[in-house]
Amino acid sequence: MKILVPVxxxxxxxxxxxxxxxxxGTGVTSEGLEWKVNPFDEYAVEAAxxxxxxxxxxxxxxxxxxxxxxxxxxxxxxxxxxxxxADKGVLIDAEDETLDSVLVxxxxxxxxxxxQPDLVLMGKQAVDGDSNTAGQMLAEMLxxxxxxxxxxxxxxxxxxxxxxxxxxxxxxxxxxxxxxAVVTVDLRIVTPQAVKNGVTPDDHAYNEGARYAxxxxxxxxKKKPIDQMSLADLGVEGAPAVQYSKFxxxxxxxxxxxxxxxxDELVQKLQTDAKVL
Amino acid sequence: xxxxxxxxxxxxxxxxxxxxxxxxFAKEVAEATSGAFDILMVGDGADxxxxxxxxxxxxxxxxxxxxGGYVAEKHAATVAEAAKSGGYGIxxxxxxxxxxxxxxxxxxxxxxxxxxxxxxxxxxxxxxxxRRPMYAGNIFGYCTVSTDVQVVTxxxxxxxxxxxxxxxxxxxxxxxxSDPAADKVEFVGLxxxxxERPDLTEAEVVVSGGRALKSSxxxxxxxxxxxxxxxxxxxxxxxxxxAGYVPNDLQVGQTGKxxxxxxxxxxGISGAIQHLAGMKGSKTIVAIxxxxxxxxxxxxxxFLVADLFDxxxxxxxxxxKAKG
Ligand SMILES: Cc1cc2nc3c(=O)[nH]c(=O)nc-3n(C[C@H](O)[C@H](O)[C@H](O)COP(=O)(O)OP(=O)(O)OC[C@H]3O[C@@H](n4cnc5c(N)ncnc54)[C@H](O)[C@@H]3O)c2cc1C
Ligand SMILES: Nc1ncnc2c1ncn2[C@@H]1O[C@H](COP(=O)(O)O)[C@@H](O)[C@H]1O
Numbered sequence: 107m108k109i110l111v112p113v114x115x116x117x118x119x120x121x122x123x124x125x126x127x128x129x130x131g132t133g134v135t136s137e138g139l140e141w142k143v144n145p146f147d148e149y150a151v152e153a154a155x156x157x158x159x160x161x162x163x164x165x166x167x168x169x170x171x172x173x174x175x176x177x178x179x180x181x182x183x184x185x186x187x188x189x190x191x192a193d194k195g196v197l198i199d200a201e202d203e204t205l206d207s208v209l210v211x212x213x214x215x216x217x218x219x220x221x222q223p224d225l226v227l228m229g230k231q232a233v234d235g236d237s238n239t240a241g242q243m244l245a246e247m248l249x250x251x252x253x254x255x256x257x258x259x260x261x262x263x264x265x266x267x268x269x270x271x272x273x274x275x276x277x278x279x280x281x282x283x284x285x286x287a288v289v290t291v292d293l294r295i296v297t298p299q300a301v302k303n304g305v306t307p308d309d310h311a312y313n314e315g316a317r318y319a320x321x322x323x324x325x326x327x328k329k330k331p332i333d334q335m336s337l338a339d340l341g342v343e344g345a346p347a348v349q350y351s352k353f354x355x356x357x358x359x360x361x362x363x364x365x366x367x368x369x370d371e372l373v374q375k376l377q378t379d380a381k382v383l
Numbered sequence: 384x385x386x387x388x389x390x391x392x393x394x395x396x397x398x399x400x401x402x403x404x405x406x407x408f409a410k411e412v413a414e415a416t417s418g419a420f421d422i423l424m425v426g427d428g429a430d431x432x433x434x435x436x437x438x439x440x441x442x443x444x445x446x447x448x449x450x451g452g453y454v455a456e457k458h459a460a461t462v463a464e465a466a467k468s469g470g471y472g473i474x475x476x477x478x479x480x481x482x483x484x485x486x487x488x489x490x491x492x493x494x495x496x497x498x499x500x501x502x503x504x505x506x507x508x509x510x511x512x513x514r515r516p517m518y519a520g521n522i523f524g525y526c527t528v529s530t531d532v533q534v535v536t537x538x539x540x541x542x543x544x545x546x547x548x549x550x551x552x553x554x555x556x557x558x559x560x561s562d563p564a565a566d567k568v569e570f571v572g573l574x575x576x577x578x579e580r581p582d583l584t585e586a587e588v589v590v591s592g593g594r595a596l597k598s599s600x601x602x603x604x605x606x607x608x609x610x611x612x613x614x615x616x617x618x619x620x621x622x623x624x625x626a627g628y629v630p631n632d633l634q635v636g637q638t639g640k641x642x643x644x645x646x647x648x649x650x651g652i653s654g655a656i657q658h659l660a661g662m663k664g665s666k667t668i669v670a671i672x673x674x675x676x677x678x679x680x681x682x683x684x685x686f687l688v689a690d691l692f693d694x695x696x697x698x699x700x701x702x703x704k705a706k707g
C-alpha cells in the first residue's frame with residue numbers, strides 16, 4: 107500500500123532538561139542540542155516499512171512517503187527516514203513558531219489530497235510540544251477513521267482493512283479500520299511482532315526498535331527526491347489558533363536529596379520527617 | 384463569557400473518576416467568568432453516568448446513549464452537535480487516553496484549537512490563559528486559544544477532582560448525531576487490565592519498579608509485597624513494560640501515566656527524562672538504586688543506595704512493623 111508518514115524534527119528529547127527560556131520569557135531555545143526525528147515518528151516510519159516489505163527478504167511491497175513541515179534544514183532530518191528505506195520526501199517550508207496542530211493537519215490534508223495514500227501513519231505526539239492532537243484532527247478533516255495509541259497493526263481483508271491494538275488507560279482496545287485511515291503510533295509498535303502485513307512470514311521477528319540506516323541506505327538516500335513546497339502552494343494560510351505568550355522552567359523541587367544509610371533510617375524519615383507513612 | 388461543556392468519560396457503565404478533574408477546571412473558569420458549566424455523558428451507560436454526574440453542581444447534565452464500546456468516530460459528532468447547539472465557548476475533558484483521542488476530533492468539527500493536557504488556568508478579563516507542560520515537563524508554556532470555541536484537555540493530577548455539590552442537576556437527553564466516518568471503523572474488543580490495587584493515577588502511594596527487577600517473578604515476589612504493605616498502586620518504567628515484566632498500562636512517564644501521589648518509591652529505575660516527566664509532581668520521592676549517581680537523584684527526596692533484592696524485602700518488613 108502507499109503510506110504517508112509525517113515526521114517532525116525535535117530538539118534531542120534525551121536532553122530536554124537542557125532547554126532554555128529566553129530572558130524575556132517569550133521564547134524557548136534548544137541551543138546546543140541536536141535535532142532528532144521525533145521518536146514516535148521514527149517508530150511510525152519503522153512500522154510503515156514493516157507493513158510495506160516482505161520481512162527478511164528485502165522485497166518491497168508498497169511506497170512510503172515521508173513529509174515534514176519546517177525550515178529548510180529539515181531536509182537533513184528527512185534524510186534519516188529516507189536512509190531507513192522510505193522512497194520519497196516532501197518538505198513544506200514553515201517556521202515552527204508559526205504552526206500549530208490545526209495548521210499542520212490542514213497542510214497534511216493537502217498533501218494527502220495530492221499523494222492519495224491508503225494510510226497515514228504518524229507519531230501519537232511530537233515530544234517537544236507534547237500535544238497529541240495533529241493526527242486526530244487530520245483524520246477528522248479527511249473524514250477517515252483513525253486509531254490512536256497504536257501498539258499493534260495487522261493488515262486484514264486482503265490489505266483493505268487494518269486491525270489495530272490501541273494502548274489505552276485501562277488495557278488494550280482493538281479497532282478494525284477500513285482503509286484509507288489515519289493511525290498514530292505508541293512506543294510498543296516497534297516490538298518484534300507488533301506489525302503483521304499478511305506477507306511477511308508469521309514467525310519473522312524484527313529487532314526491537316526502529317532499524318538503523320545502513321551505509322548503503324545512507325548513500326541511496328542522498329539521491330532520493332524531496333519535493334519542496336510552501337504552505338501557500340498547498341492553500342494553507344492563517345495564524346495558529348494556539349498562541350504562546352510566555353514560557354518558564356518548572357519550579358524546582360524544594361530541598362535536595364538526602365542519602366540514607368539503611369532501610370530503618372529511610373522508614374523512620376518517611377514517618378517522622380516526611381510524614382507519609 | 385460563554386459557558387463550558389464538560390465531556391465526561393464512562394468506565395464500566397458509570398462516570399469515570401478522572402472526569403471530576405475536568406469538572407474542577409470547568410468550575411474554576413465558570414466562577415471566574417460568571418458563566419455556567421454543563422456535563423455531557425455520551426456512550427454505553429450514559430443514563431447511569433448522567434445520574435452520577437448530576438451530583439457535581441452542573442447547571443444541567445446532558446446524555447446520549449450510544450451502544451457498544453467507545454469509538455471516537457461514533458461519539459465525536461454527538462459531542463460536536465451538543466457543543467454547537469449549546470453555544471459553549473469551552474469544551475473540555477480529562478486528558479486520559481479517551482479524552483486525548485476524542486477531543487481533537489471534536490475540535491476539528493468545531494474548527495477549534497486545542498490546549499491539551501493543561502496544568503492550570505488563569506482568567507484575565509476576557510482572556511483565558513492555559514499553562515501546560517511541554518518538552519517532557521521541562522518547560523511550561525502559557526497559551527491562549529483564539530478560535531470561537533476552545534477545546535481543552537485537563538491533566539488529572541493538576542486539578543483535584545470536584546466534590547459533590549449537594550442536590551442534583553436536571554438531566555436532559557440530546558440527540559445522537561450520525562457520522563459517515565463511523566461506518567468505517569468497528570469496535571473489536573477491550574481487554575481490560577484488572578487489579579485489586581488502587582488506581583495508579585489516583586493512589587496516595589505508588590511503588591514503581593524498573594528494569595533492575597529483571598523478571599515478572601521478581602515483580603511478584605520482591606516488589607508486590609512492598610506495594611501491598613504500603614497499600615500502594617504499582618507502576619513501572621518503560622523498560623520494565625517493554626520487557627513484559629508487567630502490563631503496559633502500568634507505565635509511568637511522559638508517554639505513560641502521569642502520577643502525583645503523596646509518596647512515590649522508584650525501585651531500580653534510573654530516572655530517564657521521560658520517566659521523570661510522569662512522576663516528578665509527587666510530594667515525597669524515594670529512590671532505591673545501586674548507583675548513587677542515577678539521575679533519579681535529581682528529583683528524589685530520599686535515596687537509599689542498595690541492592691534492591693536486599694533492601695525491598697527489608698523495607699517490606701519495616702513498613703509492616705511501622706504500620707503495626
Ligand atoms: C519516545 C520515548 C518515550 C518514552 N517514554 C517513557 C515513559 O513514559 N516512561 C518511562 O519510564 N520511560 C520512557 N522512555 C524510556 C526511558 O528513556 C528509559 O529508557 C527508561 O525509563 C529506562 O527504564 P529503567 O529506569 O527501568 O531502566 P534503566 O535505565 O536500565 O535503569 C535501571 C536502574 O536500575 C539500577 N539497578 C540495577 N540493578 C539494581 C539492583 N540490583 N538494585 C538496585 N538498583 C539496581 C541501575 O543502577 C539503573 O539506575 C521513553 C523513551 C522514548 C524514546
Ligand atoms: N511540523 C510537523 N511536520 C510533520 N509532521 C508533524 C509536524 N508537527 C506534528 N506532526 C505530526 O503530528 C504528530 C502529532 O503531533 P502533535 O499533535 O504536535 O503532538 C507528530 O508525531 C507528527 O507525526
